Amino acid sequence: MLEFCKGIGVKTLDQVLLEEGGHLFCSVIRTKPCPELYEQPRVSLSCEPYEGSTFQVRLELTTSRISSDTLHAKIAQGGEFAVIAQFIELDGDCLIFAPLIIGFPYMGDTDTGELAWIRYSDHYNLHVEDFDEFSKVKDFELPPSFDDMKQIKESVFKQALGKILSESTTKDWGGETSDFLTSHLHVKGERVAGAFLLKGPAKFSPMTVKHLGKNGDQIVRLSQEPADILIVQHCHDITSAVIQTLKVFATQPYNPRYYCLIDGRESLRILEAYNLKEWAINESKKV
The missing domain is CATH 2.40.50 (OB fold (Dihydrolipoamide Acetyltransferase, E2P))
Structure with a gap:
């Protein structure tokens, strides 16, 4: 069936x-x-x-x-x-x-x-430290606050991901199904493709379904990417409604895929682990 x-x-x-x-x-x-x-x-x-x-x-x-x-x-x-x-x-x-x-x-x-x-659905839930490319975060405590993320633009955070993955990034455009698509991720040594949905501080508040386009259609578009892992990143907290929505789309019974959520503190942890926080703050001032 x-x-x-x-x-x-x-x-x-x-x-x-x-x-x-x-x-x-x-x-x-x-x-x-x-x-x-x-x-x-x-x-x-x-x-x-x-x-x-x-x-x-x-x-x-x-x-x-x-x-x-x-x-x-x-x-x-x-x-x-x-x-x-x-x-x-x-x-x-x-x-x-x-x-x-x-x-x-x-x-x-x-x-x-x-x-x-x-x-x-829990089997397919990954965390930042599960990715080989982000393994340095294991040596860093989760920051107590995500306030610094208010200063970091979405486009700059995407550039930071590109630096970590040694990959170029492109400017956003209206018809995209994800903000960043890469085939240079590894989980336990196995190469996987990941599709990112990124949200910066334009609306610095907990992510709800309303942050994700009309009726959350950005999650729908993200799920259409030919990726092994669907990743949602936000500069603030991520609400349970968004978590549940991503989980449902990622773990469709006939086509289950892994999913990962990166909230503001996890985002900051990544930047700190790869010595990119100050660079990201300064670069955001130029945008």
Whole structure:
């Protein structure tokens, strides 16, 4: 089924909501508790709302088709599930889907079939120090504040990345799907391609979905890059809504990729580790 979704390019639920189109979705979603699952032959599962959309989402399912007692209990409690679902109808501002497959979003051993003790989406989460090119940050404490990032322009931070990776950088333009695309990253010695979405101090505040274009469409465009890792960097804090959105787009079940979040303090840590902070501050004054 995942190969089918990959073949026809089925969207994530977030993408369906952002683009307001699509009859199928394939993604990891969160549902609210549904205790009536034990009493009714058919129930509606309400999905957690997505910050960038005004639509509500419900999953309509027949309880007798839930074959596992454990899954039955977990759906009743609510939580995170991997789902492939088909659109049925629009009821006011609520999109109603019928799940074709629903299960737990956990990693499994391909040889034994046993579940690993790690959630599917968490497996793909990388941190700055996981990249060989940024390994020097391990010797530096996380700065207590990101205030210095207010002085560093987005374009200058991109140049700093170029210096660290010994790679040239280009000026931004309106049609780009990412701010910086590189094939010169390594994770545990393995070469990978990374696509960066960078946000400077033009709006020096915690990153929300509103920072990412209309309804967060910059995340959608970032996910279209042919990259192994999707990276979002911001000069300030990054809110949970952005983290969840990036996670969903990166870990699409039929095309899972790694993802990384670099907030203001991590950004400053990178610059300090590579002796580029003062250069970046001075260079930003020229821009």
